[in-house]
Structures are given as C-alpha cells and as structure tokens.
Amino acid sequence: MDGRSRGENGIVLMLLFILLTSSWSAMIGADDTTFSASETVQYISHSNNDFNTSNGFLHENTSVINVTGEAKLNRPAIQWGPTNANGLMFTRTGACTTYLEQTNEIWLMGGRIDPNPNVNNDEGPTDAVEIFDVATGTWSFSSSMLNETQQYAGCAQIDGKLYLAGDYHPTASPEIRSQGFLQSYDLNTSNWTMKTPMPSNKKVGLAGVDALDGYLYVAGGVNRQNRQDITDRLLRYDPVIDNWTELASMNYKRHSFTLTAFHGKLYALGGVSKEINPLTNFTDIIDSNRTEVYDPATDTWTNLSDLPISLAAHDATVFNDEIVIIGGYKDNTWNGVASKSIFGYHPLDQTWRLLHTLPIGIFDSTIAAGDGVIMYATGDTSITRFSSWNAFYLGDTEYFENPPEHEGWITSLPVDLRYSSQGSATPMWMTLDGTTPYGTDLQMQYKSGS
Structure with missing residues (x-):
C-alpha cells in the first residue's frame, strides 16, 4: 500500500479491504473424476490505523507522531535565501511584521532605529513602514507612515485591517511610561487611525x-522603563466597538514573549517571567521556558510542558502548521547571549526541532508568513539589550x-488476503481516510496478484 500526499501538512491513513474469495474441492465419482468449484463469498477486512516501521511500513519523507500515532508528511526544509532587488531601507529593531492577505504583503512597522551607528545614544523610535511583496519577493518603502x-x-x-498595539521606551530620559498606543491601518481609506488606547493602569x-x-489580544508586558512591573494580564480589543475587555490572567507574569494563535487557541511561549523560586522563596525575574495556552471558549489558561530551552526577545509565526520561532536573548550578568537558532514547535504533537542556524545570533527580530512564504527581517545584535552604547541594529x-510540490510515501509489505492457501482473493472495496488541509491531497496506489 502506498499513501501519497502533496502539500504542506500531515496525513492520517487507514486502509480497508473487502474481498471475494473462492475455495476449490475435488470430488471423485464411481465412473469418472469430476472437479467442481463451490464459490463462497467471504468478507475479509484488513485495516491499519497506524503505520509504524515496526509494523513493516516503509517511510519516505513521512513520519509517525509519537503522541498521536498519526502518520504525517514531513514539512519542506526551510532554506533561507536573499530577497529580490533592494533590501530594507533602514536598520532597526523592536519592529513588528504581519501578513495582509488582501494584498499578499507583509508589512514591517515601527521599531527602533539607529541613525548613526558610530554615535552613542542617538537611537529612537520610528514611524517608518516597509512592505514585502510576497509574490515578487521584493521590499519597498511605504508612504503610509504611522501616526x-x-x-x-x-x-x-483583522478583516483586512492592521493593528499595532503597545509601546516601550527603554532609554528615554526622563522616563516615558507605556502609552498603550493602538493604531490601525484601513486598506479602504489608505490611512492610519489612532484607536482607543489600552485602559488606564493597564x-x-x-x-x-x-x-x-476577530479580536486582538494583548497579554503580559510592562509599563515602567525598569521592567520590574511585569504583568500577567490579558486584554482583548473588539475592533467593531473600539473597546477593551480584561480577561483571565496568565499563570505567569512575563514580558518579551510571543503570543501565537494556533488551532483556535493562543500559545504563550517563553519570555522574561516573574515567579517565586521554590528553593529560596524569593521572587526571581528570569528568562523563561514556560508555556501556557489560552482557550477563548472557556476563558482559561492551561500550563503545558516547558520548552527545552529558555527564550526571550524572540519572535514567532505559524508556517506549514508549525510555530516557527526565531532568535532570542538570554541574560548573562552584564552581557547577554543572542540565539542563532530557528526552531519549529508543534504543541499538539509535542514536537520541538531545530530548523536552521543563522550565521549570527539575533534578538528582537521579526518573522511573518503567508501564501506559502516565510520571511524574517531586522533585529539586534548588541552585547546588551536596550543599551545606548555600542548598539548594533540589523x-x-x-x-x-x-x-510547488512536496510529497511523501508510506509503503506496506505484501499482505496475504486469501481465505485459505488454496483460495484466491480479489479486492472489491478499499477506503483511505486522512486529513487534507488546503493545498494538499491524499492518494493511494495498490498492486494485486495471485
């Protein structure tokens, strides 16, 4: 049996045979020898719900998920390449990217720029917007700058509108606390509009x-420059009525983490967390590997298994039904360590894998995906995060x-379906069940013989 799937995601296979069999007997008469055939319909069912190699199945570009037992098509290996034509106009960090399906573009918005890398303490926020055309693989500068x-x-x-939420001012003097900004870009009017900011004290x-x-969610974060006021709060913004609502708090206070929508839920990964150390009974602020998931149907957070590593100041997006995580920063006394790694995480399958290693470590970068394309841009490689000395933005x-095509095969060993060693069997009915996400198909081939 061969199971074939093309596209981005997984396959789950089950094969069912219904057969017509015939048995032969020899009858010897007094005067002559007569052979007669008595045909008997025998319905024999042979099925497989799993396709492990231990059961004799051969895998080519497919694998079985240990947690679910499902056979899935392996994802295409990510091979990064340069964008076409010109690259980015600005070096920056602390920006944000998101995919806009209506125009097939990825928008890079805001962030922090360094006008002159040879001068210290000249870094500051920007209103610049650059646009990546997914179809052509090119960047262009946008005249639609932030308000x-x-x-x-x-x-x-959300529904063809872009939303940019929150702000943090790491080196402002005197201190500037977060203003809780929310602004939105409308494709129909080609304008940015300031929306109701986050509630007071939130x-x-x-x-x-x-x-x-259809809702925008904002979880955790900080208000003060020293980042000691880490919160576990979850806010939800309703764009229809331009209003904020506070929902159930996370189990951990954290900032510099990712909140990613995946299979109808929100996954909070890593970050800098504030929690009680069970050994000392003191509150620690640490780079975290904590993972929890929010279910909007029940307004509850559930802790999941910790990540294999601690992550903060990373970014994440969903690509090929997997959460792809880029970069990150791990504090180490005075100097930090930036991550070179790009990981793939599937919380339902409980799989974690290294996808790629970058030439240099980066943090506060951005990553986004859409229409079969994934892209990363910008970031920080400074020795110390938020430093105004020797800042180096990317x-x-x-x-x-x-x-265009990606396929995998699952091949079985020969299966003897005869009712007896003197019989024959003809396949009459075969079914193949599996999930086929958009852009994929599932096929089966078989060969029979006597």
Whole structure:
C-alpha cells in the first residue's frame, strides 16, 4: 500500500479491504473424476490505523507522531535565501511584521532605529513602514507612515485591517511610561487611525500580541522603563466597538514573549517571567521556558510542558502548521547571549526541532508568513539589550517559499488476503481516510496478484 500526499501538512491513513474469495474441492465419482468449484463469498477486512516501521511500513519523507500515532508528511526544509532587488531601507529593531492577505504583503512597522551607528545614544523610535511583496519577493518603502512612533509593539491583522498595539521606551530620559498606543491601518481609506488606547493602569509594551476570531489580544508586558512591573494580564480589543475587555490572567507574569494563535487557541511561549523560586522563596525575574495556552471558549489558561530551552526577545509565526520561532536573548550578568537558532514547535504533537542556524545570533527580530512564504527581517545584535552604547541594529532580511510540490510515501509489505492457501482473493472495496488541509491531497496506489 502506498499513501501519497502533496502539500504542506500531515496525513492520517487507514486502509480497508473487502474481498471475494473462492475455495476449490475435488470430488471423485464411481465412473469418472469430476472437479467442481463451490464459490463462497467471504468478507475479509484488513485495516491499519497506524503505520509504524515496526509494523513493516516503509517511510519516505513521512513520519509517525509519537503522541498521536498519526502518520504525517514531513514539512519542506526551510532554506533561507536573499530577497529580490533592494533590501530594507533602514536598520532597526523592536519592529513588528504581519501578513495582509488582501494584498499578499507583509508589512514591517515601527521599531527602533539607529541613525548613526558610530554615535552613542542617538537611537529612537520610528514611524517608518516597509512592505514585502510576497509574490515578487521584493521590499519597498511605504508612504503610509504611522501616526505615532511605536517601538517594541505587537501587531496583527483583522478583516483586512492592521493593528499595532503597545509601546516601550527603554532609554528615554526622563522616563516615558507605556502609552498603550493602538493604531490601525484601513486598506479602504489608505490611512492610519489612532484607536482607543489600552485602559488606564493597564498600558503596556513588550507584550504578547496576536489576533483570533476577530479580536486582538494583548497579554503580559510592562509599563515602567525598569521592567520590574511585569504583568500577567490579558486584554482583548473588539475592533467593531473600539473597546477593551480584561480577561483571565496568565499563570505567569512575563514580558518579551510571543503570543501565537494556533488551532483556535493562543500559545504563550517563553519570555522574561516573574515567579517565586521554590528553593529560596524569593521572587526571581528570569528568562523563561514556560508555556501556557489560552482557550477563548472557556476563558482559561492551561500550563503545558516547558520548552527545552529558555527564550526571550524572540519572535514567532505559524508556517506549514508549525510555530516557527526565531532568535532570542538570554541574560548573562552584564552581557547577554543572542540565539542563532530557528526552531519549529508543534504543541499538539509535542514536537520541538531545530530548523536552521543563522550565521549570527539575533534578538528582537521579526518573522511573518503567508501564501506559502516565510520571511524574517531586522533585529539586534548588541552585547546588551536596550543599551545606548555600542548598539548594533540589523537590516538583514531573508525568505523561503514552499516548493510547488512536496510529497511523501508510506509503503506496506505484501499482505496475504486469501481465505485459505488454496483460495484466491480479489479486492472489491478499499477506503483511505486522512486529513487534507488546503493545498494538499491524499492518494493511494495498490498492486494485486495471485
């Protein structure tokens, strides 16, 4: 049996045979020898619900998920390449990207720029917007600049509108607390509009932000420059009535983490968390590997298994039914360590894998995906995060496009379906069940013989 699938996602296979069998007997008469055949219909069912190699199945570009037992098509390996034509106009960090399906574009918005890398303490927020054309793989500068500069904000798109939420000011003197900015871009009017900011005493930056089912969610974050006021709060913005609602709090206070919509729920990954150390009974602020998921249907958070590593100041997007995580920063006394790794995480399958290693470590970068393309851009490689000395921001950007066709095979050993060794069997009915997400198909081939 061969199971074949093309496209991005997985397959789950089950094969059912219904057969017609015939048995032969020899009858010897007194006067002559007569052979007669008595045909008997025998319905024999042979089925497989799993396709492990231990059961004799051969896998080519497919694998079985340990948690679910499902056979799935392996995802295409991400091979990063340079964008076409010109790259980014600015080096920046703390920006945000999101995919806009209506125009097939990825928008890069706001962030923090360094006008002259040879001069210290000249870094600041920007209102600049650049646009990546997914179809052509090219960047262009947009004249649709933000109404307000925003840095270390989160973003998402809802019904063809872009939303940019939150702000953090790491080096402002005197201190500037988060204003809880929210601005939206409308394709129909080609204008940015300031929306109702986050509620008083709940304004944050460095928060986890994503959209789900027509709402914008903002989780965690900080208000103060020293980042000691980490919150576990979850806010939901309704774009229809331009209003904020507070929902159930996370189990951990955290900032600089990712909030990612995946299979109808929101996943909070890593970040800088504030929690009680069970050994000392003191409150610690640490780089975290905590993972929890929010279910909007029940307004509840559930802790999941911790990630294999601690992550903060990373970014994430969903590509090929997997959460792809880029970069990150791990504090180490005075100097931090930036991550070179790009990981793939599937919380339902409980799989974690290394997808790619970058030439240099980066943090506060951006990553987004749409229409079979994934792209990352910008970031920070400074020795110390939020430092005004020796800051080094990036204008790097690369992308990957799924191949036109991607296939995998599951092949069984020969299966003897005869009712007896003297019989024969003819397949009459075979069924193959599996999930076929958009852009994929599932096929079966078989060969029979006597």
